[in-house]
Amino acid sequence: MQYYFETSCLDLKQTLESGQCFRWKKSGDGDSYIGISGKHILKITQTDGGAVMEMNDEAETDFWLRYFDCETDYDSVIRQFSADKVLKEAAEENRGIRILRQEPFETLISFIISQNNNIPRIIGIIDRLCENFGEKVTSPFGDMYSFPSAGKLASLSADDLSPLRAGFRTRYILDAANKVNSGTVDLEKIYGMSYDDGKAYLKTITGVGDKVADCVLLFAYHKTEAFPSDVWIKRVVAEYYSDGLPECMGEYKGIAQQYLFEYFRKRTNV
DNA sequence: GAACAGGTGAAGT
DNA sequence: ACTTCACCTGTT
Numbered sequence: 001m002q003y004y005f006e007t008s009c010l011d012l013k014q015t016l017e018s019g020q021c022f023r024w025k026k027s028g029d030g031d032s033y034i035g036i037s038g039k040h041i042l043k044i045t046q047t048d049g050g051a052v053m054e055m056n057d058e059a060e061t062d063f064w065l066r067y068f069d070c071e072t073d074y075d076s077v078i079r080q081f082s083a084d085k086v087l088k089e090a091a092e093e094n095r096g097i098r099i100l101r102q103e104p105f106e107t108l109i110s111f112i113i114s115q116n117n118n119i120p121r122i123i124g125i126i127d128r129l130c131e132n133f134g135e136k137v138t139s140p141f142g143d144m145y146s147f148p149s150a151g152k153l154a155s156l157s158a159d160d161l162s163p164l165r166a167g168f169r170t171r172y173i174l175d176a177a178n179k180v181n182s183g184t185v186d187l188e189k190i191y192g193m194s195y196d197d198g199k200a201y202l203k204t205i206t207g208v209g210d211k212v213a214d215c216v217l218l219f220a221y222h223k224t225e226a227f228p229s230d231v232w233i234k235r236v237v238a239e240y241y242s243d244g245l246p247e248c249m250g251e252y253k254g255i256a257q258q259y260l261f262e263y264f265r266k267r268t269n270v
Numbered sequence: 271g272a273a274c275a276g277g278t279g280a281a282g283t
Numbered sequence: 284a285c286t287t288c289a290c291c292t293g294t295t
Contacts, residue, residue, distance in 0.1 A: 116276080116277090117277090117278085117279090118278095118279080118280055118281080119280095120279085120280060120281095121278070121279055121280065124279090125278095165277070165278060165279085166277075166278085167276075167277020167278050168275090168276045168277055168278095169276095169277075170277085
């Protein structure tokens with residue numbers, strides 16, 4: 001089943017290789033990606049004015065449209081950002097970035113794994129986590145493994161997780177899985193919480209600090225007030241925004257963060 | 271509150 | 284080869 005949709009501000013490479021998600025693989029030509037969320041597998045291909053989605057079941061269309069955040073008017077956000085010179089340039093260069101709406105538990109564990117780590121290795125650990133403890137899902141594009149549930153992970157020991165080679169993060173993964181599985185932390189509740197409350201709540205999990213909490217609030221719950229402050233962004237803020245973030249970021253600091261992150265990372269690497 | 275340790279491997283030299 | 288450092292957090 002194929003579904004074509006038109007939309008502005010969606011660039012698959014910019015979005016899926018931005019470091020907010022870790023389970024999309026480039027397919028063949030380079031304009032296509034295959035990924036999994038929950039038990040849904042999608043092949044998505046970039047077109048000029050949108051994208052083509054291929055999936056098992058037509059009923060998954062709405063799931064994926066939501067995942068790719070098709071409700072948010074990015075053109076309007078970018079217009080709003082144009083009041084700040086640096087942000088305007090960063091946004092225009094990266095106008096195809098979307099903030100995905102990912103599954104909370106997967107996002108939580110993924111960003112716990114991301115701490116003090118590099119992206120290729122993060123992807124490796126998550127792949128091993130899914131292959132070892134997820135469920136096999138079949139699709140016309142090949143078999144994939146779902147992200148393991150909190151219940152499954154909570155049943156495991158640090159020893160069981162040793163094949164991941166996640167290092168000191170292993171005990172953080174287990175603490176998160178146990179708290180979610182036992183209901184000590186109810187991830188569903190966070191949808192209805194304020195940014196501040198959600199952040200404090202997430203930080204009750206060992207291994208979740210400001211940065212990881214902000215990433216989860218932004219990339220799973222779409223709380224765009226979150227402004228994940230990593231080593232790159234700290235430099236940018238120190239250089240351009242030492243007196244505070246610009247007014248025009250408004251309630252979309254998290255979207256601004258992504259534009260700035262990409263903009264400056266690109267330049268530093270060159 | 272600043273300094274430091276904590277897996278592992280990618281990237282830089 | 285050898286060192287640094289990676290979208291960080293918990294503990295001195």
